[in-house]
Amino acid sequence: MRTYNPPAAHLTDALRKRFWAKVQKTDGCWLWTGSKTQAINGYGDFYVRGENYRAHRVSYLMESGPIPDGMCVCHRCDNPPCVRPSHLFLGTKGDNNRDMVSKGRSVNPLGERHGCAKLTEQQVLAIRADARSEHAIARAYLISPANVQRIKVRKLWRHI
Numbered sequence: 001m002r003t004y005n006p007p008a009a010h011l012t013d014a015l016r017k018r019f020w021a022k023v024q025k026t027d028g029c030w031l032w033t034g035s036k037t038q039a040i041n042g043y044g045d046f047y048v049r050g051e052n053y054r055a056h057r058v059s060y061l062m063e064s065g066p067i068p069d070g071m072c073v074c075h076r077c078d079n080p081p082c083v084r085p086s087h088l089f090l091g092t093k094g095d096n097n098r099d100m101v102s103k104g105r106s107v108n109p110l111g112e113r114h115g116c117a118k119l120t121e122q123q124v125l126a127i128r129a130d131a132r133s134e135h136a137i138a139r140a141y142l143i144s145p146a147n148v149q150r151i152k153v154r155k156l157w158r159h160i
Contacts, residue, residue, distance in 0.1 A: 011062055019046060019058060029077050030084035032056075043080045059083035060090075072096045078103060101159075110159045118143060124157045 022034035022044075032044030032055045044055025060073045063085035067073060074096050077087045091099070104113065112120055119127075123141060127148060130137050134145040134152075141148075150156040 015048065016062060019055075019062070022046070022055075023083055025084075028084075029079045029082035029087060031079075032081040032083050036081060044083060056080075056083050056088055059085055060088045064088075074099060078105060111157060119157075121157075121160050124151055124160060127151050 022032060024031045024033050034055065035045040035047075036042040037045065045052050046055045046058050047053075048058070054073075056075065057067060057073045061067055067090065070092070071090045072093055072095070073088050074091045075082055075087055076089060077084075079087070082088075101110065108114070111117060111124075119141065127137055127141065128151060132140075134148040137148045138145040147156060
């Protein structure tokens with residue numbers, strides 16, 4: 001699977017017609033109905049002269065122009081099969097990762113969403129404001145003094 005752009009010379013009218021024939025247009029997302037990655041709501045795959053490209057990247061390229069090297073085509077709608085040009089934007093990998101985390105879609109959820117969380121956000125804020133010793137705070141919240149210190153210097157729970 002190629003992540004770079006198909007050559008502009010290959011974006012013929014026939015190719016554009018073939019591409020858009022595989023799209024279900026609705027009031028919201030325009031969904032790719034062709035081949036997809038293995039995930040249930042996977043990214044669309046589109047073949048151009050025997051090479052496989054992500055459908056959302058081809059959509060962006062056809063409607064908005066070239067994608068600079070190293071740039072991602074990100075989804076405002078967070079819907080991988082969507083190819084609607086107005087739902088797509090360029091960003092770095094860092095931009096894409098920050099977008100994912102800010103919308104709660106990360107593999108490792110933050111804070112209370114994490115399955116192993118022992119504290120709430122309110123408790124973390126209270127720990128940061130607490131003037132007692134790390135040992136006293138740790139006893140009160142049933143956590144280690146080391147974790148109290150990590151919370152206070154924002155190595156843990158840094159997102160709040």
